[in-house]
Amino acid sequence: MTTNDNPATRSDRNVERAGKLDTATLSDALDKLGINGQCYKVKARSTDFRLAGRAWTIKYGPAANPPGTVGDYIDDVPEGAVIVLDNGGREDATVWGDILTEIAHRRGIAGTVINGICRDVALCLKLGYPIFSRDHWMRTGKDRVQVEATNIPVNIGEARVQPGDILRGDADGVIVIPHEHEDAVLEAAETIHHAEEAIREACRGGMRLDEARKQFKYHQLQTRGK
Incomplete structure (x- = not known):
């Protein structure tokens, strides 16, 4: 299943507002409003990494036989978006590596958030491309997982992320601001x-x-x- 009606990122005032606030302050605001938007255990690969943008989402599942693709989506992601990958929190197979990092960095994508792991961390550190994930490890996701759908609601660290929601990440982690509550x-x-x-x-x-x-x-x- 793939949909193409994602509001993913336009340059807008609310993304700019979110980018000026740290995740601790935004987390407190979410608590005040009773909204679960803190992405549990999803952390920056470098404490220098920062991101703010609207979500472009991908849902993964176990690979079929024959297996589907792990990630031929990158050219469809708009500039300024945050790529949000839900691999169900798996830590035994990666869904992001150096080729995706290089292309995403070159195309002006705001960063990547993964409910799972990445690999090839050295390149994201060299380029300053923000990646937030549960951990990093080298084993490929090829023939282990596959893309099930793009631009649908996903779960990242026990928080629901819908296409177009605002993601904000810094040294303390990642929060999601649901688009229907972002002004509040x-x-x-x-x-x-x-x-x-x-x-x-x-x-x-x-x-x-x-x-x-x-x-x-x-x-x-x-x-x-x-």
Whole structure:
């Protein structure tokens, strides 16, 4: 099954807003709104990696006999998209390597997020191409997994990702902002960010931390419904 109605990435204000916020702040905003968007155990291959963009999704499954392809999709991914690969969290076979990294980097793709593993990490580090995955290991996915569908809802680290959702990644991991809630999530995250900046500034001016937190309602920032 393949669909072609993905909103994947256009350059838009909300992607820019997300790119200015760290994942910890966005995670707190998701908690405040009761949204599960933290991608559990999906981490950057380098703590320097950052990404922000809209999801272009791929779902993998076990290989058939004869096996299908692992990844001849790269030329269809729009510039600025985040490629999101759901391999069911498998850590015994990769779905991303150096050829895909080189082409994605050259074509201006924002990064890759994998519910599973990648290989050929040296090249992504050399190019500065952001890859976020559960781990890395060298064994190929060829003849072990195959593409089942593109541009459908997938699961990444226990979070649901739909085509066109915003992905934001940094040294702390990856979050997904569902497109139907992105304005609310970003507004909440910006409020949290400004409050925390105000607390830091107050403490730099000599205020006690407990007083600053009380003044700027720190303990309510992440609480749902407050």
